[in-house]
Amino acid sequence: MDRFRTCRAVVFDLDGTLADTVGDIADALNRTLSDFDLPPHPEDAVRGMVGNGLAKLLERGFSRHGVVLDETTRERACRRLLEHYAGRPCERARLYPGARAMLDALGAARIDCAVLTNKHEPIARDVIHGLGIAGSIKAVRGADVGFARKPDPAGLLDLVRTLGARPETTLMVGDSETDLKTARAGGLRGAVLVSHGYSAIPVAELGADAVINHLHELVAGLALAPEAD
Template sequence: MAGTVVFDLDGTLADTSGDLVAAANACFRARGLGDLLDPTQDALTAFHGGRAMLRAGYSRMSTEHLLPPGAEDEDFDRLLSHYGAAIAVHTKLYPGVEAALDRLAEQGHRLAVCTNKPEALAETLLRELGIRDRFAAMIGADTLPVRKPDPRPYTAAVTGAGGEVGRSFLVGDTETDRKTAAAAGVKVALITFGPEGEAISRLAPDALLAHFDQLPDLARDWLG
């Protein structure tokens, strides 16, 4: 009996940090602050979302700069606009993603995406990367009134793909994914090739993935 494999997007299927940081830096430059984030050193911050990047940048401003009231909300909207206009300039799929998706499909498994990226941006990015048609369902941050780690987006992704939660698992890269899986009562595999590397083992997931080549065998073990 086939199961369902649900994927996070940013930092799991693709390294999106370069384009995310570029969008944040565009906001800082608009305020005359220059590029406050580094695409390599701040990659992990990028995967925690737009507001996390903005706050990290603001914390590095010189004391002579003062932000006007409402600056973060204004910059967040600006960041989304910049990001949407240049969503796949630096972004690349992690090695082995497409081959793993092919093998999972050959095994009969359903595939879905559950991300805290806004739905429209996630849809655009998956199309730009050429893999949208691999997934039977895609749930974004604003698809439902709640987002991960609430289990409802995960459940919606599984059922939207035609699967059953009891025969599914999540592939992710953050504590949010770990908490989502726990809330949904499913197993989680976390990647070790993202910005946090092997340190992600601190979250004690059910499995660690050093490469996507390992995923089909893991799915066979967990889902049959």
């Protein structure tokens, strides 16, 4: 982790990295399935379906019931899923242990933080506000603001510019291979993966620069003042 001590900006993934958001996502998916007269999935099952955005979640959720959606039905179902999720984006979401103290420590050290997500940006902003960390996040980029989804690095590099940083002094923290690929494609200083996220592949096998089991390990890695939840 010593190599990250020159970093002056950190870009975080949201779902599975800063917060466990599966409860609200599962509720939105199951309400959508109900709209189409299909039974709900257990939350643990939905946990294994998340990743790469709501459209992919919808596809996985329907396919588990043996349903392949035609284009018209898929568009209608996507609208319903988005409406359900946007209506209740942060009723059950919870920050992971150490997240708030870690963000406070980065802010005190004048290290700017941003969020890059494949979630729709208005929903991401609502979740960030609902979690009470909006004051620690300087910028947010979602999947619906003109940039291709991760792992395309365009949104990431736009965030780096917005923060007034440079790729070589910016760190990305995520929970998946997609986040790792995004950081590599953007030429960032490094990529750290958390072990508590939603990755179907054990993150230790993905080749990140570091894997952490608790978000506060990032504070030590950046040589910041130690505080913890």
